[in-house]
Amino acid sequence: MARYALVIGIAEYLSPSLSRLSKTTNDAEAIAQLLEQYGDFQSVQRLPQRWNQEKNGYEMAASKVTGAQLGQDLRNFLLEQAANNEALIYFSGHGFTISDNLGQQKGYLASSDCQIEFKDNENVEQKYGIPLDSLNDLIRDSQLSSLVMLLDCCHSGYFLERQLIERTLNAFSSQKDYYLITACRDFERAGVIKSEEYSIFTGAVVKGLAAENVGSSRRISGDRLFDFISSELKGSVQEPIRMGWGRSITLVTYPQIDIPTGEKVAFNQENPYRGLMLLNQNKRNIFVDEMKQFVP
Template sequence: MAGKRALIIANQHYDDARLSELPSAAADAEQLSAVLSDKAIGGFDVDALVDGGWAETGRRIEAFFRTAKHDDLLLLHLSCHGQKDMRGRLFFAVRDTNLDFPASSGIPSGFINDLIEDCRSKRIVLMLDCCYSGAFAKNMRHRAGPVEMDVTEPFSGRGRVVITSSTSLQFSYEGELRSRRTAEPAVFTATVIKGLRDGAADLNEDGHVSVRELYEYVHDEVTRFHPSQTPTMTVNSAEGTIIIARNPRTVRGPTTGVPAQIWRAITHGEVWERQGALHEVAQMLGSLYPERRDDARKALLTLAGDIDRGVASRAQAVWRDRGFGDLPANAGASASSVRRTVRSFGIDLGTTNSSIAYYDGTEVRLIPNAEGSVITPSVVAFSPSGEPLVGAAAKRQAVTNTDLTVHEVKLKLGTDWVLKRGDLTYSAQEIAALLFRKLRQDAETYLGQEVTAAVLTVPAYFTHAQRHALVEAARLAGIQATRTLNEPTAASLVYEAHRSSEVLTILVFDLGGGTFDISLLEIGDGVCEVKATAGDNHLGGRDGTTASSITW
């Protein structure tokens, strides 16, 4: 019987001091194992080996290929140091590899190539997150046949596919912004995990992720993150398309007549997605097919019990307008088993302090950090051992470590400012990303929910370059900026939410730690219109505490 098997080899620590530690390798193995073994995504039988020695690693790889059945889909992922000898041959370093004797203490790429060639399975995917990994393809023995995937047979593919994190001449970037307590995946593997976990690699949205789709997604994301790193893909003996995973976002619910994407939007989407889904459901209520109309009614009931009052009231109005009578008492319960709490997040990265909040459908709630406070000092530092410290921990040691402590990084965004620590150089965006990551991790710990997107507030007088740098910093921390919102406008929206619908013209002063804004706005009936704004990006509370006098 055909199966799906995966072997993950990750080496974080090395006996040879010339091979530096890869702090993310263990996290790579753990997170990738979870995604691949998830029955809703990969459905693989996963075996992982972390920090194995030469003999054990070689034995596990050989057994993996030699025990394969004819119709098995095999996936081998290596996350380790890649080295090339004087003849340009690639080998993979393991825990006890000695760089003086690479051929006898490392795993030669030719060894894996021979196992792939002799393997009974003809559906093999090899992913290499190693420096110079593109060199592997140079030694592959290609059989006759096309070297590109044929997309006319979407579920019956076979072939040998190698996806590498870099070309034969490039390094693979390790995540520089990392905590040694909770190491991040490297850039390449992190992108693979994200593409599979949230379905982003399902480029044609057919509910499945093919190997080619995964590669195209990873290539675009990695090159955008690090333009000097270029993933590669080599295909050998390809027939059809190899499907590697399912898109978890398109798993159908109880309403089989409702398209998977619409059902995903209803149960897992943001507010605007659920509003769009409501329009589609209303259209389906006029279908000629009774089964489709019945399923549309079930979906409408789900929306009628939505946690967002706007979505719920619109769905209830559609229910009444279609003459369906009184709403059942359990409106919305049809999706209770699959709906996750949909929250909208907002982040204020301040000059002095930062915070993250979420909207639960009724009100905005500030999220406490690991120290129990709803504000996090906007301070980043590096300890003598190189460990990044963020927030209160960084602030506590600021006096004794002034050279490697960064304050007010928000004011440095959009400039060429850098911090040098040994051989490493950090830009303002990368320092700000550590703050964003701290806020994200604290929120995820507190809520037990992944935070991948948020609205970012910015000073009204921030330039385009500063706004772009802020969005980039959030992206480096794994947060997509759904939009940026001027801080005075955000304050006005909160004010509007707690008052009557009377139209008012208001003046908002925002004196922050390092910036000063003033905005004239007209608010009412749920609309907030900015009439005028002005400010100074270098005038704030810090100036009042450092200057002998300030003239207002």
């Protein structure tokens, strides 16, 4: 079954209330490269993207993405490109909530041209953002084999805590597998550390998808990634949350490592240090001498 990924990183915003995000482009490019190299995806689409002639390939661009373009690309990806296949969506950018006249909160993903109206220090109206309610409906209508979503934005937990639990969970049957991880709870803001290369959440994702985190199968699943992220973010200003359904979904797979045989070393049954079988003769002798002081 084919696999397709859509990696979104929006850094530029027109509204004064939405600051420029300095790490978003770098975050998204790091994720895209990992998926291209080890995710076995037929296509990793970047938004926004530019052609790098030196690399002879696309890379993330620090340019604007309108709400119309973001909505259309999400729709085409979910309903057409990834239809009946495995899909992964990564989003890095601004997220926000709007409080209506009844005091009910609704979550949005911000596009570059997004406009937010304030009243009494609260967001009360918006234009051109992507409503998480509508994205939820789009996912429900899609014919995907499986879906993985990684959301690195403020209030991203709203998507899980208020929407997917109540509605999308019923849309997915046992034939659909999904795994979703958000950078923070619905009331939290996703953070960055100026001295670091990536944002807090994506930095943990990049480490969690690295070869150092693979198991014996050389694969990293959604559960394995989330366990690593939770450990990395423990004690920080944000708490990642997850939701999964169905079978375990593999995100990346690393090739098996061929261990060079080198010079064969015969195992001495009288040697109590079995691990020394893998060391060369000189290192083994030095280690044995040092360890003798601990043997009564």
